[in-house]
Amino acid sequence: MSGRATRTEPRERLISADSHVLEPPHLWTTYMERKFHDKVPRVVPDGEGGEAWQFAPDVPPAPIGIYASAGRSHDQICWTGVTFAQANPGNFRGGPRLEEQDADGIDAEVLFGSARMMSHFYSDPDPEFHLAGVRAYNDWLAQEIMSVDPQRLVGLACMPALSVEAAIAEMERCLALGFRGVWLNTMPSVGSAIRPEDDPFWDAAQSNGVAVHFHVRVMRTIQKPRPKGVRGDDLIGLASVGAANMIIDMGEIIQSGVHDRFPDLTWVMVEAGSGWIPYLLEQLDDRWHRNRSWLPVKLEHEPSFYYRRNWRSTFMIDRYAVENRHRLGVENILFATDYPHHGCDWPHTRRVVAELFEGVPADERAKMCAGNAAALYRLG
Amino acid sequence: MQSTTGRDYRIISADSHTVEPPDLWDKWLEKKYLDTAPKLVSDGAGGDAWLYMGATTPEPLGLVTCVGTRPEQLRWTGAKYGETIHPSCYDGAERLKIMDEDGVDAEMLYPPQRAMLTFMKNKDTDAHLAGIRAYNRWLKDGFCAPDPARLVGIFQTPNVGIETSVKELQRAKKEGYRGVAISAWPSGGDQLRPEDDPFWEAAAEVDMPVSIHLLLAASQTKTVASKAAAVAIGASAFALTMPLITEMIFQGVFDRFPKLRMAAVETGVGWIPHFLEMTDDRYWRNRHHAGVKIKKVPSEYFRDNWLATFIVDRNGISVRHQVGIENMSWSTDFPHHGNDWPYSRKTIDELFADVPAAEREKIVCTNAARFWGLMQ
8 A cells, every 4th residue: 555545544543442551660659648658569670670569578579571561572572671761651651651652553542550569459458558559549540641631541440359338439439530430350349259249339330331341350369469470370371361260250240140230331351352252152152041940040131142232352463353253243342452561562553453454344343443442431 | 094993983972971870989999998989968859969078068960960851950959860860871881872862973981070089189199099990990891891982981090199190091001091081280280390291201102192171170270150150160161271271382291292182171162263363472472581482383282282172162163174173073061961962963963054074074073083093
């Protein structure tokens, strides 16, 4: 295609439904009261020329390298050796983030933080500290990132893992600040699986008209942040489709009957990929048909019905999902870059999108690349 | 391909099951270990249930003994040996008759996992071994004896250390078993490690295929699940198999033992093209910093070293060329609650309506026959 043809065509809108921020060194001491400062995570040298988050004195520091790897060639991506000063500044500053979006040709991003960072607060025995940490993240995101351009920097409010009441209160506080949805790491009542005690939260989210998001997994127990960068933990996570947990979680949530009670609530599974979904839906339906007479929870519809009505999923490189978009539902899947994590192709996302969606009709492509996200987050 | 048994094969179930006969342990387990064996008790609803060692609630049998059971009759409880439980569940001669009614020529037979685990969780390794050996003896000399060309018993590997795992595998080969199943990594670790290599080496050397039935139940932590979600968990259990496959590939097991053949059983196949695409993409991105040193692209190891089995999987059949026509095998799961007896042929006709005959033949018969040595 000639340069001229490119210029005269209207520019295709592109929204990443899953991108990340890297919490900056000043976040916790700026946004949390002084009395908590002795327990907040702090930035320390990673021992290899880079920087790392130290969560607690007895936990090995977690280097930031891999989370700030955008733009590096694959053989330059490393867990260690990267400082905050070397990372793209848009990792943690709104203004530069817009420039980085422009460099990549991205119109807007939905922003997630670090679940491992949050589990530092979740695992603390003091509920006041726990809540203060969650609120600090949300306040920082609202004041330093979203405020720069709320249409392009779409914030989701991180939920505490304390109780349904605490989660509802934080959701409502954040929605008033301009957040466009909520990011849950645990079930709101902090059970090991979805249960009726969670219902008031789903009710409140549905009434507020916002979607609930799970990123990669639902934490079934709260654990202290573990060091990363050691074999065993990583390879599975990096190489075997982050989906593994969410596959089980989604089936379990659908089977719980929650969608009959809250038919208008939308659930988004993030960074779990999408290509596996048609297989799972067929299996869920087949097994539901065979077993529904004895199952204790009576569903009003077959499981795949609820997926189509209530679920969305994000995907990065997933050619199989794009090929199978009609089985997945063109309106159920949302493209994402994962910027600035190691799954992204910044600043070459446009080229990736061109390859990924080759042969897909323009109207379908527009939905997956932007329209579905624009509708979900009410972006202009 | 030629039959190695003198029998013709047209339909083979690559994943079926045995159920313990009520007198299995009394007859086949050494007397001194009888107190460690599962006990048959009432399920409290008119049926039988096995009380496994260490358990407080007995496990009923309704959903693992479904022979022509209609969906609305499915219940966990109420199934009773000698009355409602069809003898084909635990008696080989009876199984052959019922296979004839269904049109199934041969079945690969997997052990009742709850019973195996009761022994495998026993801290007393002698009792552990005795229980597993009793099952394997009954499988071969009891259940499968009426026609070993049709009843193909998959040997249960014990979990008491790498030396025993290797010796048992070699013994299984010598005694004529056509496949082994593992319920833990062969050296008993929480994760795959180099200490497991002697087992892979032995399996490759004697050409014994190794099956993983969904997960490594003796070591893999099962996700907490409510009863209500049991069906969903069954549908999504392949999520527990995926990391096992990638671990073996990324740790270079197939580079060291290229002839090793693995089966992922009851996992379904429709998810595999997505899985392979993701695994390859992440391999290319992360191989440097993750220190992955393998000779081929991950998906190539799946194609060269793995077979996966499915029950009803229209999606998987429609994407069979992306799964690999030779990497998938149909199964009934008989007599578990996913089976369509006595209508398996009808199920196959529906599933394969648009599939060329040569491809269908591989998936419903010859892939499994070749994999477990019934044809060559």
